[in-house]
Amino acid sequence: MSTRNKILSLFRNHPDKYLSGQDISRLLNISRAAVWKQVKVLRELGFEIEAKSSQGYRLLVAPDLLLAAEIETDLGTRLIGQTVITHAKIDSTNILARQLAEADAIEGTVVIADQQSAGRGRLGRRWESPPEVNLYCSILLRPKIPIQQAPQLTFLSAVAVAETLNELCQLTAEVKWPNDILVDGAKIAGLLNEMNAETEQVHFVVLGVGINLNMLAEQFPTDLNYRATSVLLETGERVDRLLFLRTFLQRLDAYYLELVEEGFTPIRRRWESLCNIMNRQVEVDGGAGIMSGTVVGLDADGALRVQLDGGQVERILAGDVRLL
Amino acid sequence: MSTRNKILSLFRNHPDKYLSGQDISRLLNISRAAVWKQVKVLRELGFEIEAKSSQGYRLLVAPDLLLAAEIETDLGTRLIGQTVITHAKIDSTNILARQLAEADAIEGTVVIADQQSAGRGRLGRRWESPPEVNLYCSILLRPKIPIQQAPQLTFLSAVAVAETLNELCQLTAEVKWPNDILVDGAKIAGLLNEMNAETEQVHFVVLGVGINLNMLAEQFPTDLNYRATSVLLETGERVDRLLFLRTFLQRLDAYYLELVEEGFTPIRRRWESLCNIMNRQVEVDGGAGIMSGTVVGLDADGALRVQLDGGQVERILAGDVRLL
Numbered sequence: 001m002s003t004r005n006k007i008l009s010l011f012r013n014h015p016d017k018y019l020s021g022q023d024i025s026r027l028l029n030i031s032r033a034a035v036w037k038q039v040k041v042l043r044e045l046g047f048e049i050e051a052k053s054s055q056g057y058r059l060l061v062a063p064d065l066l067l068a069a070e071i072e073t074d075l076g077t078r079l080i081g082q083t084v085i086t087h088a089k090i091d092s093t094n095i096l097a098r099q100l101a102e103a104d105a106i107e108g109t110v111v112i113a114d115q116q117s118a119g120r121g122r123l124g125r126r127w128e129s130p131p132e133v134n135l136y137c138s139i140l141l142r143p144k145i146p147i148q149q150a151p152q153l154t155f156l157s158a159v160a161v162a163e164t165l166n167e168l169c170q171l172t173a174e175v176k177w178p179n180d181i182l183v184d185g186a187k188i189a190g191l192l193n194e195m196n197a198e199t200e201q202v203h204f205v206v207l208g209v210g211i212n213l214n215m216l217a218e219q220f221p222t223d224l225n226y227r228a229t230s231v232l233l234e235t236g237e238r239v240d241r242l243l244f245l246r247t248f249l250q251r252l253d254a255y256y257l258e259l260v261e262e263g264f265t266p267i268r269r270r271w272e273s274l275c276n277i278m279n280r281q282v283e284v285d286g287g288a289g290i291m292s293g294t295v296v297g298l299d300a301d302g303a304l305r306v307q308l309d310g311g312q313v314e315r316i317l318a319g320d321v322r323l324l
Numbered sequence: 325m326s327t328r329n330k331i332l333s334l335f336r337n338h339p340d341k342y343l344s345g346q347d348i349s350r351l352l353n354i355s356r357a358a359v360w361k362q363v364k365v366l367r368e369l370g371f372e373i374e375a376k377s378s379q380g381y382r383l384l385v386a387p388d389l390l391l392a393a394e395i396e397t398d399l400g401t402r403l404i405g406q407t408v409i410t411h412a413k414i415d416s417t418n419i420l421a422r423q424l425a426e427a428d429a430i431e432g433t434v435v436i437a438d439q440q441s442a443g444r445g446r447l448g449r450r451w452e453s454p455p456e457v458n459l460y461c462s463i464l465l466r467p468k469i470p471i472q473q474a475p476q477l478t479f480l481s482a483v484a485v486a487e488t489l490n491e492l493c494q495l496t497a498e499v500k501w502p503n504d505i506l507v508d509g510a511k512i513a514g515l516l517n518e519m520n521a522e523t524e525q526v527h528f529v530v531l532g533v534g535i536n537l538n539m540l541a542e543q544f545p546t547d548l549n550y551r552a553t554s555v556l557l558e559t560g561e562r563v564d565r566l567l568f569l570r571t572f573l574q575r576l577d578a579y580y581l582e583l584v585e586e587g588f589t590p591i592r593r594r595w596e597s598l599c600n601i602m603n604r605q606v607e608v609d610g611g612a613g614i615m616s617g618t619v620v621g622l623d624a625d626g627a628l629r630v631q632l633d634g635g636q637v638e639r640i641l642a643g644d645v646r647l648l
Contacts, residue, residue: 149641151471179524192522192523193522195520199475199502200478200626201642301472317472317524318470
């Protein structure tokens with residue numbers, strides 16, 4: 001942990017309390033000058049730190065900034081977010097995460113950007129990424145699984161995003177096969193997971209997550225061919241992005257370790273309970289003609305199980321699924 | 325086709341015949357000086373070209389060199405090998421093919437090296453790559469398939485390699501699940517296929533192929549923990565590397581187009597008929613304990629189907645399979 005990070009952590013662990021320069025210097029084993037210098041930097045970053053003579057420093061307000069130090073501090077995860085890299089603006093967090101992966105970055109590395117100049121959704125589609133309102137986040141994983149199981153990570157991240165939205169923001173987010181998160185049918189988050197593998201073994205997976213938190217109606221492109229929304233638009237309340245991100249990373253960490261230790265079944269059950277079309281009549285265009293049937297679940301390789309009207313169960317690996 | 329390539333093609337199409345500088349110049353619509361210049365370059369590359377006054381040029385001997393022009397000329401494929409890149413020595417053909425793929429190289433691009441300084445097998449293992457005796461070759465494909473089907477390409481390349489060995493060199497090569505080619509139990513070729521994908525869609529696959537053609541016994545490392553061989557060691561005859569490569573690429577091209585058009589069944593059947601353990605008793609260590617049973621086939625996602633002694637069929641996605 002950096003010195004700045006340690007000082008922030010001290011402030012966070014002592015809310016409403018004055019910490020003298022001498023105390024901080026002693027606790028962290030750094031000079032008084034170093035304390036003063038880091039407090040100055042924190043103020044420049046937007047932290048309001050009160051200084052009272054004879055009492056010391058007190059943290060009044062932390063800005064809604066996504067700073068690596070703020071994200072990492074006391075995160076409590078075992079794997080995800082031990083290393084966090086934040087950028088004010090980059091082309092795409094997935095691109096940087098892939099480059100880091102190729103350069104042997106450790107598993108669990110998280111890349112965050114306040115703004116993306118080339119945010120992408122799946123199939124190369126543009127993902128609108130205005131500054132300071134949303135989360136654009138990529139997580140590097142190195143699971144030791146055969147490539148046929150790699151799609152499980154898409155469902156893992158979908159569950160973690162939807163549950164964080166539901167518990168922290170009191171929404172009723174649903175997951176849409178294979179990789180969208182909807183609120184009342186409008187897209188509130190998207191996933192773009194990228195994989196690099198050899199013959200039968202995954203090298204690495206980058207989980208790319210874009211979540212519309214405080215985005216305003218006028219910030220959405222006018223030419224979207226689907227409905228989109230944000231937490232602010234749904235609830236009327238701004239979300240603390242830092243709190244949301246930390247809660248999401250904690251949940252993702254717990255579920256990922258569960259997946260590694262117990263396999264896909266717990267995630268599959270959670271995904272099915274969040275799925276917008278579970279047990280409902282759908283029409284599937286899988287390329288080889290249109291079928292209709294009832295969605296009955298998810299397979300271990302990510303295939304959607306659809307029971308056709310004739311009774312037999314089809315496995316859908318790719319294609320469009322529409323509610324009837 | 326380059327001018328040099330066109331001249332080579334003319335020579336190849338008129339074996340034992342003298343072609344005058346004037347004929348060549350007229351047929352290819354180039355100057356006499358250009359003909360003379362290219363003949364000079366070809367001679368420097370090792371082609372023996374006889375020049376007889378008043379009769380013209382005649383190709384006597386083509387060197388066993390892997391030159392892009394020689395590989396591409398009249399290859400007759402529809403997709404694979406339309407672009408061929410050859411290097412005397414590079415780190416690894418797979419690494420270059422991946423870089424080309426990221427830089428939007430066209431599907432079917434083939435990368436060849438006479439020698440690799442960092443040839444790799446699967447799981448990061450070293451692949452011995454001495455100069456001028458073997459084939460080190462990577463093929464870039466961009467199949468529009470869900471990632472669960474990507475392992476099909478491993479079986480596709482295994483079939484194309486084994487059949488080329490058997491038909492061109494009169495060997496009895498077998499395929500070993502998931503990705504080796506054996507002759508009498510000794511490894512003669514290895515495959516390292518690498519994939520890059522997003523959520524449910526393959527971006528690209530690089531088929532890496534290493535085939536021991538004219539490798540001598542003393543060129544194998546002494547510390548291999550498996551038996552290895554080459555065509556020369558098995559048959560006592562040197563293989564024309566260019567002929568082998570062209571035949572392999574033609575077969576791969578035909579099978580790949582068949583896979584795209586007809587699905588996996590034809591490749592699966594060929595693979596099963598070449599498989600060294602088909603219908604035989606095996607022991608499987610799949611991580612979760614050891615099972616024994618009979619190999620009954622391959623699934624569409626590359627899983628090996630093993631019928632346990634109790635009767636039920638297990639799908640093996642990864643693990644060690646040993647003949648009993």
